Amino acid sequence: MAKAYWVATYRSVTDPDKLAAYAKLSGPAINAAGGRILARGLPSQVYELGLEQRTVLIEFDSVEQAxxxxxxSAYQEALALLEGGAERDIRIIEGI
Structure with a gap:
């Protein structure tokens, strides 16, 4: 079974306090569900049409697990704290 990766890119953060509250709960919720946060933060370098956006990369054992x-419910509780505080995109992709 191929690993899966959850890629979150933040187009904007309008309320850093909401992001901090979300992060406090989301990390433990993701870890409890089998996720491993591999990278997070602003890009060290962008190329082509890349945007300077906060990005988070999380590994799971499968798409189903992601x-x-x-x-x-634990992640949804964290997500509710972020509402209105950031605009982002989450994608789950299967490893090769």
Missing amino acids: RAAHDS
Whole structure:
């Protein structure tokens, strides 16, 4: 079974306090669901049409595990704290 990667890119953060509250709960929720945060922060370098956006890369053992982590009550509780504080995009992609 291929690993899966959850890629979150933040287009904007309008309320850093909401982001901090989200981060306090989301990390433990993701870890409890089997996720491993591999990288997070602003890019060290961007190329082509890359944007200077906060990005988070999380590894899971499968796409199903990544979906379950996102849909879990613990993660949804964290996500509710972020509402209105950031505009972002989350993608789950399967490893090769």
